[in-house]
Amino acid sequence: MRCIAFHFFAACIVGGCLGTSSADAASLRRTSVLHHPQVRLSDLFNGITADQDCDLGPAPAPGQSLTISAPQLQAIAQQYGIDWPEMSELAQATLTRASHTVSHDDIMPLIVDGLKAKGVSDSATIDVTNFSGPTVAAELANSPRLSNIVYDAAHGRFSAFFSITSDNDTQSFRADGTVSSRVEAVTARTDLSAGQIIEQSDVEIAEIDSRSLPARAILDPADIIGQSTRRAIRAHTPLTSEMTSRIDLIEKGSPVILDVSSSGLHLTASGVALDSGAQGERIHVLNPTSRMIVVGQIIDRTRVAVTPGTTPTPADFKDLRSAGVRPQKNI
Incomplete structure (x- = not known):
């Protein structure tokens, strides 16, 4: 601080304004907050007129303070012709540079x-x-x-x-x-045991902070329904593809029941699965009676719901043999 004050005092002696005409008695400003890069005469004394005021030297750095001692104040007052009747050896002025901290x-x-x-x-x-x-x-x-x-x-x-x-x-x-961001992901509704087949009632959708969302998180319940847990999973845990494994509810060649719904009617028929699949997946099923192949969604281990709007296709010899159905003999 003493070094700063010395340089400031030196600047006042060698620079700034030269001399000013005497004015009415001035009083010392013991504290001043500066809003400009240069210390002015009016920052030190009250009663300085506009034509008297001038720059004395550089202001302290933003947020910093500078204390001007009595000898320096006396020298400044004498140099610039300031009538300062309250001059005292104990006098001092503190200058603080106004600052702003970026927030x-x-x-x-x-x-x-x-x-x-x-x-x-x-x-x-x-x-x-x-x-x-x-x-x-x-x-x-x-x-x-x-x-x-x-x-x-x-x-x-x-x-x-x-x-x-x-x-x-x-x-x-x-x-x-x-x-x-908040991401909707599939979580366990209750505790799940190892090897448990996941059903719709076992999971729920929850909003999760993306920063805590695990890699390969399941976002759609349809992607996990019917799969088996690889390990025990606690309730409310976000589910990932690594936590489960695909299990075929229906094996190729297994007998199934075809559920057919159309225009308010519900019919069932016997069928033979031509594909293996997990719950919710679509497979081809042969109707042995009509020898037609339909596409349906697996409901459980024995039922397949025929997909509305799909057109049955005739089974060829390979499909019939795969399903264990004897082809018709030509007469």
């Missing part, structure tokens, strides 16, 4: 716009972690400028790089943070 609110609009330009949705949650912005002169601080933003979409992380100009000096700084 979270200053940079968030820029981060949001930058991330949206990279494809981040409006519904995403953007968080800045452990941000500490630079301190700049309050009167000269421009708005921060976003120089670049690096976004890792796979891990939901970003780094934003900024610059801000103050006192003809440009400072660079960065802010790091995360991007998350």
